[in-house]
Amino acid sequence: MAAEPTLSNLATESRSFAPSEAFAAQANVKAEAYDRAAADREAFWAEQADRLHWTKRWDRVLDWDAPFAKWFVGGELNVAYNCVDRHVADGYGEQVAFHWEGEPGDTRTITYADLQREVCKAANALTELGVQAGDRVAIQLPMIPEAAISMLACARLGAAHSVVFGGFSPGALKARIEDADAKLLITSDGQFRRGKPAPMKENTDKAVAETSSIEHVLVVKRTETEVPWTEGRDLWWHDVVDKQSDQHEARSFDAEQPLFILYTSGTTGKPKGILHTSGGFLTQTAYTHHAVFDHKPGESVYWCTADIGWVTGHSYIVYGPLANRATSVMYEGTPNTPHEGRHWEIIQKYGVSIYYTAPTLIRTFMKWGKEIPEKYDLSSLRVLGSVGEPINPEAWMWYRENIGKGNCPIVDTWWQTETGAIMISPLPGVTATKPGSAMRTLPGISAEVVTEEAQPVGPGGGGYLVLDKPWPAMLRGIWGDEQRFRETYWSRFAEQGYYFAGDGAKYDDDGAIWLLGRVDDVMNVSGHRISTTEVESALVSHPTVAEAAVVGASDPTTGQGIVAFVILRGNAAKDGGEEAIKALRDHVSAEIGPIAKPRQIMVVEELPKTRSGKIMRRLLRDVAENREVGDVTTLADSSVMDLISAGLKDSS
Numbered sequence: 001m002a003a004e005p006t007l008s009n010l011a012t013e014s015r016s017f018a019p020s021e022a023f024a025a026q027a028n029v030k031a032e033a034y035d036r037a038a039a040d041r042e043a044f045w046a047e048q049a050d051r052l053h054w055t056k057r058w059d060r061v062l063d064w065d066a067p068f069a070k071w072f073v074g075g076e077l078n079v080a081y082n083c084v085d086r087h088v089a090d091g092y093g094e095q096v097a098f099h100w101e102g103e104p105g106d107t108r109t110i111t112y113a114d115l116q117r118e119v120c121k122a123a124n125a126l127t128e129l130g131v132q133a134g135d136r137v138a139i140q141l142p143m144i145p146e147a148a149i150s151m152l153a154c155a156r157l158g159a160a161h162s163v164v165f166g167g168f169s170p171g172a173l174k175a176r177i178e179d180a181d182a183k184l185l186i187t188s189d190g191q192f193r194r195g196k197p198a199p200m201k202e203n204t205d206k207a208v209a210e211t212s213s214i215e216h217v218l219v220v221k222r223t224e225t226e227v228p229w230t231e232g233r234d235l236w237w238h239d240v241v242d243k244q245s246d247q248h249e250a251r252s253f254d255a256e257q258p259l260f261i262l263y264t265s266g267t268t269g270k271p272k273g274i275l276h277t278s279g280g281f282l283t284q285t286a287y288t289h290h291a292v293f294d295h296k297p298g299e300s301v302y303w304c305t306a307d308i309g310w311v312t313g314h315s316y317i318v319y320g321p322l323a324n325r326a327t328s329v330m331y332e333g334t335p336n337t338p339h340e341g342r343h344w345e346i347i348q349k350y351g352v353s354i355y356y357t358a359p360t361l362i363r364t365f366m367k368w369g370k371e372i373p374e375k376y377d378l379s380s381l382r383v384l385g386s387v388g389e390p391i392n393p394e395a396w397m398w399y400r401e402n403i404g405k406g407n408c409p410i411v412d413t414w415w416q417t418e419t420g421a422i423m424i425s426p427l428p429g430v431t432a433t434k435p436g437s438a439m440r441t442l443p444g445i446s447a448e449v450v451t452e453e454a455q456p457v458g459p460g461g462g463g464y465l466v467l468d469k470p471w472p473a474m475l476r477g478i479w480g481d482e483q484r485f486r487e488t489y490w491s492r493f494a495e496q497g498y499y500f501a502g503d504g505a506k507y508d509d510d511g512a513i514w515l516l517g518r519v520d521d522v523m524n525v526s527g528h529r530i531s532t533t534e535v536e537s538a539l540v541s542h543p544t545v546a547e548a549a550v551v552g553a554s555d556p557t558t559g560q561g562i563v564a565f566v567i568l569r570g571n572a573a574k575d576g577g578e579e580a581i582k583a584l585r586d587h588v589s590a591e592i593g594p595i596a597k598p599r600q601i602m603v604v605e606e607l608p609k610t611r612s613g614k615i616m617r618r619l620l621r622d623v624a625e626n627r628e629v630g631d632v633t634t635l636a637d638s639s640v641m642d643l644i645s646a647g648l649k650d651s652s
């Protein structure tokens with residue numbers, strides 16, 4: 001008897017979109033890269049490392065003593081020099097690095113020469129405050145240029161930054177300061193949130209009061225909010241940084257010098273302090289930004305909408321793009337301030353050619369309606385990207401048609417805080433993409449989908465996504481906790497030495513990879529292992545549904561029953577009646593089979609999400625199983641769970 005499948009493969013997709021001939025002809029990376037990289041992985045990555053400026057060449061490309069990797073062993077470089085100074089030295093000082101757009105509509109244009117001056121001044125200021133190579137600096141700032149400048153100043157000095165998302169509570173900041181033992185905190189007086197200034201320093205003060213390592217707090221003035229002040233400890237950025245010399249000599253550091261610590265989003269539980277180092281990280285972020293987005297320095301206008309508090313902001317707002325001499329848009333605010341067309345207005349204003357965002361936002365745009373983007377000129381767009389969650393095929397099609405106007409390749413990029421850079425993604429000039437699939441590993445990257453027993457599942461099969469070979473931007477550990485590092489990532493397939501990412505995936509019959517959500521969320525219905533992603537995508541493919549989250553709730557007859565929470569689209573939003581629910585259940589049944597028909601569907605106004613916009617299913621499982629709702633500290637809006645629970649009581 002055949003072993004039970006690790007994950008059932010229910011959904012099929014026949015649509016496929018090849019790049020246009022014109023796009024393919026001019027693409028940065030062609031199909032031959034896959035074979036070249038497979039033939040000699042280390043030589044391939046050495047070639048990519050040559051995109052950077054090294055002051056001392058490495059002796060060895062890779063030293064792999066699982067689970068510990070060293071890349072470009074013996075090599076030396078300065079990350080900030082690579083991201084800023086060398087472009088100025090090459091004669092591109094007048095090229096814009098950031099078109100910054102503030103939420104209230106104020107703007108700043110920062111050229112590479114400006115950025116060099118600002119980073120040098122900040123590096124001098126940090127030195128004056130006692131920051132040295134090997135130290136840790138905590139940064140909690142809104143999306144303002146000083147966020148990138150602070151990160152680069154740390155990198156320049158060989159100090160590791162730990163950026164904490166601006167919306168996090170004093171408790172979350174405190175835990176991160178303590179864990180990293182940071183000596184300096186960089187923050188701001190306040191931050192704009194939906195058109196209003198909200199205090200920031202007031203919160204960071206609460207965190208600092210409960211820690212002992214912080215010697216100084218450097219405060220950027222952003223909102224003119226009144227702030228509490230501790231004489232001697234607190235310093236204004238404009239007092240300390242502005243007076244510094246704009247000359248600073250960048251020292252070289254070992255390729256394995258810690259660059260930053262960043263805590264994961266906390267979708268599944270307590271965040272982990274992921275450590276990244278310098279040479280390998282910069283090599284892979286630069287290469288993938290070049291390859292996946294088809295970025296052309298001096299020509300492309302690139303916009304990644306992530307917050308700098310997440311890994312996407314680190315790798316694809318700061319390090320990768322700057323290493324590639326990108327001209328980027330940086331936007332401070334929310335997508336509906338002051339109106340729901342804000343993103344499209346910005347794309348039109350700056351002629352954005354590459355736009356990289358998250359499925360949660362695409363589904364929100366769907367909910368708001370296509371009439372909004374229709375009012376703007378989006379013809380500058382060439383490439384569209386997605387990251388953060390599996391993108392539902394329907395959202396992918398909406399993105400393609402309404403934003404890309406059918407002309408832009410979509411790159412669905414799978415990666416994690418831990419991987420540091422994109423791992424699985426189409427190449428826009430090569431891959432014929434399927435809506436909802438991240439397609440295949442990038443050149444130089446290797447992954448497998450395996451069963452519980454570590455057997456490759458083969459075409460049509462589903463299972464655990466593992467990374468079976470080391471990669472340059474891989475995490476070097478969990479800060480200060482080797483035990484947790486080994487247990488979390490390397491214990492499940494210890495014998496094979498595979499890194500296990502926590503995600504489920506399948507191959508379709510053509511060998512394309514489909515990410516199927518967290519394996520912890522997989523539902524077991526009458527012995528069928530069903531992924532949340534496939535059922536959610538079936539729901540979202542119904543014209544009335546904007547967003548869906550499904551969970552398995554214990555069921556006396558089937559083991560688990562599927563419970564779905566749906567948000568209806570704008571014009572359907574009022575109709576959550578019995579008829580409509582029945583239609584949705586039948587729709588899922590017709591799309592992927594009766595086994596996946598939800599036992600229960602509940603219409604809700606909002607879904608519980610992390611601050612980075614990912615659906616937190618474990619909380620919904622608590623609701624579906626009538627339990628008290630678990631830890632909500634990483635939730636973006638903790639009132640959402642009250643709303644959902646209250647709504648359910650009303651309808652029962």
Ligand code: ATP
Pocket residue numbers: 264265266267268269270271272310311386387388389390391412413414415416417418438501502503515516517518612614
């Ligand atoms: P935690 O590990 O603390 O629970 P997290 O996993 O949400 O938090 P991140 O590192 O920000 O923290 O997110 C990485 C995860 O996001 C991946 O493991 C995967 O589940 C999901 N993900 C990211 N991009 C994609 C994508 N393109 N397709 C499918 N899933 C994706």
Ligand code: MG
Pocket residue numbers: 264416502
């Ligand atoms: Mg994770």
